[in-house]
Amino acid sequence: xxEIKLTPRLFAAANLCEGxxxxxxxxxxxxxxxxxxxxxxALRAVASDIRPExxxxxxEHIDKYNLSDKIETVLTNGLCGIEKYDMTDIVIAGxxxxxxxxxxxxxxxxxxxxxxxxLQPMQNIPELAEYLCAQGYAIIKEAPVIDAGKVYxxxxxxxxxxxxxxxxxxxxxxxxxxxxxSAHPFEFRALCDKFISVMKKKVDGxxxxxxxxxxxxxxLARLLQLRKEV
Numbered sequence: 462x463x464e465i466k467l468t469p470r471l472f473a474a475a476n477l478c479e480g481x482x483x484x485x486x487x488x489x490x491x492x493x494x495x496x497x498x499x500x501x502x503a504l505r506a507v508a509s510d511i512r513p514e515x516x517x518x519x520x521e522h523i524d525k526y527n528l529s530d531k532i533e534t535v536l537t538n539g540l541c542g543i544e545k546y547d548m549t550d551i552v553i554a555g556x557x558x559x560x561x562x563x564x565x566x567x568x569x570x571x572x573x574x575x576x577x578x579x580l581q582p583m584q585n586i587p588e589l590a591e592y593l594c595a596q597g598y599a600i601i602k603e604a605p606v607i608d609a610g611k612v613y614x615x616x617x618x619x620x621x622x623x624x625x626x627x628x629x630x631x632x633x634x635x636x637x638x639x640x641x642x643s644a645h646p647f648e649f650r651a652l653c654d655k656f657i658s659v660m661k662k663k664v665d666g667x668x669x670x671x672x673x674x675x676x677x678x679x680x681l682a683r684l685l686q687l688r689k690e691v
Contacts, residue, residue, distance in 0.1 A: 482547060491508040540564055552580075
C-alpha cells in the first residue's frame with residue numbers, strides 16, 4: 462500500500478510527535494494516525510471525533526490501509542474517556558484556540574501524566590498561548606507552516622507546572638518561533654504578515670474612534686521590525 466500523504470499542516474504536526482502511542486483528537490479522516498503508524502513513527506494510535514460521520518470515514522481509511530489492529534476509533538467529545546489509553550502524545554489540530562482551551566480545561570489527566578501535546582489552533586492563537594503559559598504548560602518546540610495559502614502555528618507543549626508570561630507579540634508569533642526565525646524565514650514572514658494585518662486594523666479602528674492606540678502601535682512596530690529582520 463502506498464504511503465499516505467499529509468498536508469503541510471498535518472505533516473508539521475506529525476513531525477512534532479515523538480512517542481509511540483498517539484491520540485488524534487478530532488481526527489476527521491484519520492490521515493494523521495495512519496501516517497504515524499504506517500511510517501513507524503508510532504506503534505499504536507487512537508483516533509477520536511465528536512461526530513459519527515467523520516469517525517465512519519476514519520474507520521474506512523484505517524481499514525483501507527489495513528491498520529485496524531493498531532489504530533482504534535472512539536466517538537467522544539474532546540478528551541473524555543481518552544484517559545484510559547496509555548498514550549504518549551495527544552494531537553489536537555484544526556480546531557479553534559478557544560475549543561482547545563475548553564478541551565484541556567476539563568482533562569486534568571493531561572497535567573497529571575505530563576503528556577506531550579501537539580496543538581494546531583485555527584483561530585484565537587494569542588488566547589491559547591496565554592492560557593498555556595498561565596496554566597503551567599511549556600511550549601517546547603514550534604513550527605510555522607504554510608498550507609493552501611494560509612499560515613499556521615503548530616506547537617509541541619508539555620505541562621511542567623511553571624507559570625509564564627508572554628508579551629503580546631510572543632503570544633501571536635511564539636517565543637520559540639521568534640528565537641528560531643531564521644530557520645523558517647518564509648513561513649515566519651507570513652506569520653508576521655498575518656498579525657501585522659490584524660494589528661493595523663485594530664490601530665485604525667481605535668484611531669477612528671478617538672481612542673488611545675499607543676500600546677497597539679508599539680506591538681505593530683515590533684511585528685514590522687521582526688519581519689524586517691528575516
